[in-house]
Amino acid sequence: ERGEYRHYMQKEIFEQPRAVADTLEGRIGPHGILPNIFGIDADPILEKTRAIHIVACGTSYHAGMVAKYWIEQFARIPVVVEVASEYRYRDVVVPENTLFVAVSQSGETADTLAAMRESRRRGYLATFAICNVPESSVVRESDLRLMTRAGPEIGVASTKAFTTQLTAFALLALDLGRRRGLDGAKYLEHCKELQSLPRYIENALKIEPEILRIADHFINKQHALFLGRGAQFPVALEGSLKLKEISYIHAEAYPAGELKHGPLALVDENMPIVAVAPNGPLLDKLKSNLQEVRARGGELIVFADERAEMDDGTEHVAMVRVDGGGDLIAPAVFTIPLQLLAYHVAVQRGTDVDQPRNLAKSVTVE
Numbered sequence: 001e002r003g004e005y006r007h008y009m010q011k012e013i014f015e016q017p018r019a020v021a022d023t024l025e026g027r028i029g030p031h032g033i034l035p036n037i038f039g040i041d042a043d044p045i046l047e048k049t050r051a052i053h054i055v056a057c058g059t060s061y062h063a064g065m066v067a068k069y070w071i072e073q074f075a076r077i078p079v080v081v082e083v084a085s086e087y088r089y090r091d092v093v094v095p096e097n098t099l100f101v102a103v104s105q106s107g108e109t110a111d112t113l114a115a116m117r118e119s120r121r122r123g124y125l126a127t128f129a130i131c132n133v134p135e136s137s138v139v140r141e142s143d144l145r146l147m148t149r150a151g152p153e154i155g156v157a158s159t160k161a162f163t164t165q166l167t168a169f170a171l172l173a174l175d176l177g178r179r180r181g182l183d184g185a186k187y188l189e190h191c192k193e194l195q196s197l198p199r200y201i202e203n204a205l206k207i208e209p210e211i212l213r214i215a216d217h218f219i220n221k222q223h224a225l226f227l228g229r230g231a232q233f234p235v236a237l238e239g240s241l242k243l244k245e246i247s248y249i250h251a252e253a254y255p256a257g258e259l260k261h262g263p264l265a266l267v268d269e270n271m272p273i274v275a276v277a278p279n280g281p282l283l284d285k286l287k288s289n290l291q292e293v294r295a296r297g298g299e300l301i302v303f304a305d306e307r308a309e310m311d312d313g314t315e316h317v318a319m320v321r322v323d324g325g326g327d328l329i330a331p332a333v334f335t336i337p338l339q340l341l342a343y344h345v346a347v348q349r350g351t352d353v354d355q356p357r358n359l360a361k362s363v364t365v366e
């Protein structure tokens, strides 16, 4: 039931604090991640893991892209992320002791399932599923699993599935980190930070009124560009996917550093640019990318961390402050404004938000 909400998508966006809290429930204790949360057979496999291949489609693929940054940072394990429809037909090189990870909300996506079956022939250490539907094929056929507990997702545009997948991946990344030399104090600090994610999401949801105003800028636009750096680049990709999927505005995402290698040529007053600017070592680099955009007359909409020092003056059309929390959880927190933006632009354009044209919730054909 939609209850007080106008669409399932809006309801599902607002369910995220709960969905993430449920996904964390019983998985972290005072000394860190609890034993056996990935299944009773997981221990020897995770000990042995020396490489990871993550395979998924759409939004789930974006979650895998964020996970690459975390796993490589915490556990120093090399990660390859690929869309399932490419992976399954490619002659993939599988190093010894590689873990295959399938990510899927539904657990029935044809390409993801076929990729997982194909992986059986490719000599992996084991298969690991991150999935929202316990009785699904992906879960039934995997060796290890971590369920997201988002509850049923009705809107075709995936929202709470994404943030709960990020939560599941953060647990995996930290667990692998602990096994592979992540400093004990840092590990515990990040576990705490992860537990605070529902609170930060709750807080980010409060910017909805500001988003409503910003959505005005997009109603008559045909194109939009999303920019991010580091682990926020996949968040920009996810924001652009949401916008194109439900508002039918052509949107693209770029790592901000790629701007001058091509897309800058598109920038003029008809091209709104959405930038995600968390506080961190890449902030100054992002700011100079944004100046390049501004100098070409592009309308800038910046979602900036509360602590990020930004020039609040003439540089942008809109700047919204978000408390992103620490480095680990910031990608999940900054996803919220982008979901809300896509939602409100679509509502104002009068599209069928929950059931966008040409799309199905579960893509069970190739």
Ligand code: M6R
Residues within 6 Å of the ligand: 057, 058, 059, 060, 103, 104, 105, 106, 107, 108, 109, 112, 156, 157, 158, 159, 241, 242, 245, 359, 361, 362, 363
């Ligand atoms: O159920 P899955 O996570 O395997 O679905 C994958 C994609 O089809 C899905 O994320 C799709 O891209 C969504 N419509 C995005 O909002």
